[in-house]
Amino acid sequence: MAITIGRTRRAAGGCDSSFLPKKILTQYGEFYPYYGATMESSAMRLKVRFFVVAILMFLGANVLHSQDLKLEISRPAERKTLLHWKISNSSQQALFVFDFYLWGPAYRVEQNGKDTVIETTPIKDEQGCVPNRFPPMLLLHLRPGGIIEGDFEDDAITIPKDSRVSLVVAYGTDAYSLQDRVKKIFGSKCSESPYNAILQWGHLLYSNSLLFDGSENERTR
Numbered sequence: 216m217a218i219t220i221g222r223t224r225r226a227a228g229g230c231d232s233s234f235l236p237k238k239i240l241t242q243y244g245e246f247y248p249y250y251g252a253t254m255e256s257s258a259m260r261l262k263v264r265f266f267v268v269a270i271l272m273f274l275g276a277n278v279l280h281s282q283d284l285k286l287e288i289s290r291p292a293e294r295k296t297l298l299h300w301k302i303s304n305s306s307q308q309a310l311f312v313f314d315f316y317l318w319g320p321a322y323r324v325e326q327n328g329k330d331t332v333i334e335t336t337p338i339k340d341e342q343g344c345v346p347n348r349f350p351p352m353l354l355l356h357l358r359p360g361g362i363i364e365g366d367f368e369d370d371a372i373t374i375p376k377d378s379r380v381s382l383v384v385a386y387g388t389d390a391y392s393l394q395d396r397v398k399k400i401f402g403s404k405c406s407e408s409p410y411n412a413i414l415q416w417g418h419l420l421y422s423n424s425l426l427f428d429g430s431e432n433e434r435t436r
Contacts, residue, residue, distance in 0.1 A: 288301075304362070317335045
C-alpha cells in the first residue's frame with residue numbers, strides 16, 4: 216500500500232506543516248495522523264511515516280477473511296444423530312462460536328422445497344420478546360489454526376426425501392461484547408428480541424449442502 220505523507224516547507228519560524236495531509240483515506244476507513252507541533256528534521260518525518268505504516272499494517276493483520284473460517288457437514292458415524300459438523304479456523308486470531316443450539320435441538324428449521332436449512336442461531340432480527348427471558352449466551356472457543364467438530368441431534372426434524380440440507384452457525388471475534396449487547400436489549404424493556412444480540416455481535420457462517428435420501432429419518436429415536 217502506497218502512502219504519501221507530503222513534503223514540508225521550512226520557514227523562518229521552523230517547519231511549515233500546512234502541506235501535510237490532515238486525513239488519509241485507506242481501504243480501512245479514514246485515518247487522522249498526528250504530527251506534533253513542528254517537524255524540524257527528516258528523522259522526524261521518517262518516524263511519522265513509520266508510525267502511519269505500522270498502524271495500517273496492524274489493521275490489515277486483524278482482518279478476518281471469509282476463507283479463514285469453514286463449516287463442513289457430513290453423514291454421522293452414529294445412526295442416532297442427524298449429521299456431523301466440523302468448523303476449521305485457519306486465521307491468526309481466536310474465534311467464538313455460538314454454542315447453545317450447535318449440538319441440537321435446532322433454534323429453527325427453514326424448509327423451502329428441496330432445501331432444508333438447520334439454524335443454530337437466528338438469521339434475521341426479530342421484534343418483541345417474552346419479558347425476562349434471555350437465551351444462554353454459550354460460546355465455544357476456537358483457537359487460531361484450530362478445528363472443532365461434533366454431532367447434531369434433533370429428533371423433531373424430519374427431512375424430506377432427496378433434500379439438500381445445510382447448517383448455519385454464528386461466530387464472533389470478541390467473547391465479552393455479546394453480554395454487553397444482551398444487557399442493552401434488556402434495558403430497552405423488550406422492544407426487540409434478545410436473540411438480536413447474537414446478530415449484532417457476530418457473523419453468519421453457512422455449511423456445504425448434503426443430499427439426504429430419506430433414510431436418515433429412520434434413525435434410532
